[in-house]
Amino acid sequence: MPTMNEMVDDFLAQKRIGVAGVARDGKSPANAIYKKLKKEGHQVYAINPNADMLEGDKAYANVKSTPEKLDGVVVVTTPEVSKQIVQECAEAGISRVWLHGSFVHGSSVTDEAVQFGQEHHVTVIAGGCPMMYGQNADIFHKGMCWWMKTTGSLPK
Secondary structure, eight states: OOOHHHHHHHHHTOSEEEEETOOTTSOSHHHHHHHHHHHTTOEEEEEOTTOSEETTEEEESSGGGSSSOOSEEEEOSOHHHHHHHHHHHHHHTOOEEEEOEETTTEEOOOHHHHHHHHHTTOEEEESBOGGGSSTTOOHHHHHHHHHHHHHTOSOO
């Protein structure tokens, strides 16, 4: 079983990443994640079944509707939707999913979503946030990462 750091490094090394949960009002953590990944050079796709455009780009109803197969998907939705998105990823052959979770913004992580992913050969990062990693992580997210490691709430 890979470590959290190995899974994060692998996930962030991918080119085409979907972000499920990008909001129309721009206030979701998904919007910040979308912008960060885009700024870092990833080809990013906003996933939201209720929008045509998000962050100035075309939005997609689900992971299967993007013009190219995604390498990974960050899920920043309510927990009730997480398993469905992991299922869609498995059906689309997407083998990496990051279920966002933080003590500030809540969590997309559910046992059912994680278990489904594991049973269907999808690597699931169950918690944490892409904003906490990489050379562009701000002081707030670096502190959040440290706190989650210290309290044991960051997946290992």
